Amino acid sequence: MPELPEVETIRQYVEQHSAGKTIETVRLLLPRLVKNASPETLIRTLTGVTIENVSRKGKYLFLHVSGNTGLLIHLRMTGSLLYQEQYEPVRGEQIIFSLNEGCLIYRDIRTLGCLWLVPAQGATGISGYDTLGPDGNSPAFTEAYLRDALAKTKRSVKTFLLDQTRVAGLGNIYTDEALFHAHILPQRPCCQISPAECHQLYEAIGMVLNQGLRHGGTTIRNFINGSGKEGENQKFLCVYGREGLPCRTCGTVIAYTKLGGRGTHYCPHCQK
Numbered sequence: 589m590p591e592l593p594e595v596e597t598i599r600q601y602v603e604q605h606s607a608g609k610t611i612e613t614v615r616l617l618l619p620r621l622v623k624n625a626s627p628e629t630l631i632r633t634l635t636g637v638t639i640e641n642v643s644r645k646g647k648y649l650f651l652h653v654s655g656n657t658g659l660l661i662h663l664r665m666t667g668s669l670l671y672q673e674q675y676e677p678v679r680g681e682q683i684i685f686s687l688n689e690g691c692l693i694y695r696d697i698r699t700l701g702c703l704w705l706v707p708a709q710g711a712t713g714i715s716g717y718d719t720l721g722p723d724g725n726s727p728a729f730t731e732a733y734l735r736d737a738l739a740k741t742k743r744s745v746k747t748f749l750l751d752q753t754r755v756a757g758l759g760n761i762y763t764d765e766a767l768f769h770a771h772i773l774p775q776r777p778c779c780q781i782s783p784a785e786c787h788q789l790y791e792a793i794g795m796v797l798n799q800g801l802r803h804g805g806t807t808i809r810n811f812i813n814g815s816g817k818e819g820e821n822q823k824f825l826c827v828y829g830r831e832g833l834p835c836r837t838c839g840t841v842i843a844y845t846k847l848g849g850r851g852t853h854y855c856p857h858c859q860k
């Protein structure tokens with residue numbers, strides 16, 4: 589599933605290619621992707637509007653358009669957005685927005701993505717979005733915030749970091765990587781993490797997210813950015829997807845376990 593760096597990579601691409609352009613027609617090939625509006629309402633609402641900009645919070649994209657409406661998108665496993673100067677059918681295309689210049693295609697091979705028509709301002713009524721905590725790379729996510737939030741719970745630190753209401757944007761890949769760089773075992777109860785370890789964790793979260801952004805995201809199976817290119821960050825991962833391989837720091841075999849139902853990778857030597 590695309591996480592903060594992958595969704596942000598798509599956001600920048602979509603905004604660059606579509607901001608200021610007008611949606612002339614909407615073709616919705618798979619109506620069930622739109623969760624809170626009929627196909628007729630979606631098409632009527634978005635036809636003729638201008639795309640103003642694209643924002644992101646956590647793993648959600650928000651297309652701001654003229655008028656009082658926005659289009660909220662969660663890409664889930666394989667959703668992506670593609671811009672074409674001249675429309676050509678692509679595998680997995682589900683929604684085609686013809687613009688006054690080019691077209692924007694929502695494509696999704698496994699069709700697990702979700703789209704909602706939402707008000708441009710204020711609460712959206714979409715609970716997963718409205719309850720998001722601060723973005724892992726935003727000024728609102730401070731070390732003091734992290735320390736206070738960790739102190740309040742006995743949950744494992746990995747489960748905590750995956751909770752989008754606490755920190756938005758981290759998924760399985762960047763959580764495992766951040767815990768490796770912070771030298772903290774993913775199973776550790778949050779309330780037992782010391783202030784010094786919290787500092788390391790805070791720094792590590794920022795570091796892995798920024799590294800992911802710099803490399804255009806991580807491509808393990810499915811992620812491709814809008815222009816169809818794969819990210820580069822998978823070459824820099826230290827633990828995620830490396831079970832059975834030697835740790836890049838100490839040579840110990842990277843371990844794999846399930847934690848809260850999620851595959852979890854760590855170095856049993858470097859992480860305490």
Ligand SMILES: [Zn+2]
Pocket residue numbers: 835836837838839840855856857858859
């Ligand atoms: Zn190690």
